Amino acid sequence: MKMKKVTLIIILSVLVGLSGMMAQERYAIIDSTDFEELSLGEAVRIGLENNYNLKIEDNFREIASNNVTLGNAGFLPTVDGNASMRWSNEDVEQQFVSGDSQTRDGARSNTVDASIDAEWIVFDGLGMFKRYEQLQQQEMTATYSWKNSVESTLYQIAESYYNLRYSAEQLRVLKETMEISRARIRIASDKYDVGKTSKTELLTAQTDYNADSSAYINQLNQLQQATINLNLLLGQDSERQYYASDSINAISLYSYENLKEEVLKNNSLLKQAESNKIGTTYNVEIVRSERFPRVTAFGSYGYSRLESQAGFLLSNQSTGFNYGLRATIPIFNGLNINRREQNAKIEKDNAELSYEQVRLEVIAEFERTYSSYQRALGLIELEMDNTSIAKENIEIAFDRYKLGRSTFLELREAQKNAEDAKLRLLDAAFAAKILEIQLKRLSGNILEERERIN
Known part of the structure; x- marks a missing residue:
């Protein structure tokens, strides 16, 4: 039984050592040229070229455009x-x-x-004129639908792109924590060799290092998942490896009143609902033209x-x-014109109600997003202060530990505080960046952003 226990300890020690080596080796690969540098503008370009849903939506828009002809409206013989x-x-x-x-x-x-x-x-009671105007409105509706699809795709690509950068930044923080733990092992080992500390302290340092290595390896998996998700959106092979070169720290500031005005003016979902509402008014007029x-x-x-x-x-x-x-x-056709006119009026009322519902939903989404965006900006300022304090604290704690003036528990606490502060800052910056992109999408400015980054 004792022999089995010793064997198990040896196996676990080897596995832990291999995990640390694998983590270091993997990070070395990340720092190498095997990873292709990718800007957000390039990611957007690749994604829009390869996205099948956008191609389908663009075909629908082309169909609506092709339908806008005098012959289709009934003008030509x-x-x-x-x-x-x-x-x-x-x-x-x-x-x-x-x-x-x-x-x-x-x-x-x-x-x-x-x-x-x-x-x-x-x-024909001016019905052909109304049909032509209706076809033009249907083309406009299809254009807004296409624009909404493009904006949604741009948002998904940007979110996935910055998630890749966010995961890489988290990996960097965990690597720094591992380096401190590795230095702590060297110090504890030197102290143990000269009899200035117990073996318990050395073993604790090794355990903490192994825990940090495990967190690092888990984060490597998160980075790989983020890469696969981005490749899926870009229509690329999942094995391609990218390094997101654009930072998540470049965040714009927006005025609430100006942004809300742009949302009500430019939001593609709202414009699509409005266009559809206008289009239903022509149905009523087209049916009425049949009375002449x-x-x-x-x-x-x-x-x-x-x-x-x-x-x-x-x-x-x-x-x-x-x-x-x-x-x-027309003298009598079974009152079918009356029935169709009543149904057209109901469809018009439904379109107006749908527009008001979409308007409420868009405003509510904007209010939620802007509120979260403001809180994220506040958290960034707070966590920047915390990170600065935690960085200074870990430097002091490390120097005191080397001089033997503090315990390994104090150093570990300072180390974890510094790691947590950096990760919280990354969380706040990533959240603010995604919320910023969402605000651009809601206000219809994300397409302008596409032109800027290209």
């Missing part, structure tokens, strides 16, 4: 070419007015018709030839134009 040939074989018995009669079995007749026919609706007379001009040029073995004519051929005007006046 329709021209058709028609041709037909008919053959018949009939038994004929005819009695003429003159008293003559004719009987023939298997009389054949052939008819050939060809024409070019045109129709042009010259008046419809005037259609028509004309055709035709050719016709008949050949028959029985009857008054053995052959007949004609060519020429015919044209005219046709007026259609």
Whole structure:
């Protein structure tokens, strides 16, 4: 039993030592040129080029743009070419007015018709004008939908990009903690060798170093996950390794009133809901236009030839134009126009209600985001002070420990305080950066940011 216990201790010691070596080796790889430096502007460019959802949304926008034509609205005439040939074989018995009669079995007749026919609706209660305006509004709605998709994608890319930088900064803090723990082991070992401290202190220093190594390795996994997530958004191979070169510390300051005004003016979701609301008003007017007379001009040029073995004519051929005007006046169609107009009004009311709901949701999201953004900025100032104090405290505690004027517990506490302060500062800076990007998205300025970083 004792032998098993000794063997287990040896195995654990080897594993811990390997973990520390793996952590150091991995960080050496991070500092090497194997990691490709990537700016936010480049990440955005790659992501927008490769994102399939944006390509689909752009196709929808192109479809809406293609639909905005005079022909689709009903302004232009329709021209058709028609041709037909008919053959018949009939038994004929005819009695003429003159008293003559004719009987023939298997009389054949052939008819050939060809024409070019045109129709042009010259008046339909102004419905064609409303349809054209509606098509233009639908194009505008599709554009706002596309813009919203682009903004959402930009936000996701920026969030993932800064998360990669955030994870790397956390790794740097944990590496600094490991270096202090490694130095502490050397000092404790030297003291133990000359009999100035107990083995307990040396073992505690090694245990703390192993705990720091474990935290470091866990953070390496977080960094790798952040890299995979970014590659997914960029449409890249998951094995590509990037170093995010843009800092999370560059944070803009915004005025509440100016930003709220821009949100109400430029928010793509709000503009899309507003455009959809306007579009539904045309449905009502288009249905109402059906109550008016419809005037259609028509004309055709035709050719016709008949050949028959029985009857008054053995052959007949004609060519020429015919044209005219046709007026259609709706008198009664089962009250369907009334029903469709009522439904169009309900759809219009629903669109107005939907707009008001979206407006409330956008304002509420802005209020929440701006409030969190202000708190994050306050936390940055506080944690900067804490980090400065903790840095000075760890330097003093380390010097005192080397001189034997403080215990390893005091040094460890100062060490953890410094680590926690740095990590909290990173948390606040990352939160503020993401909230800043969210504010840009809500205010419709994230596309302008894209132009700036490119």
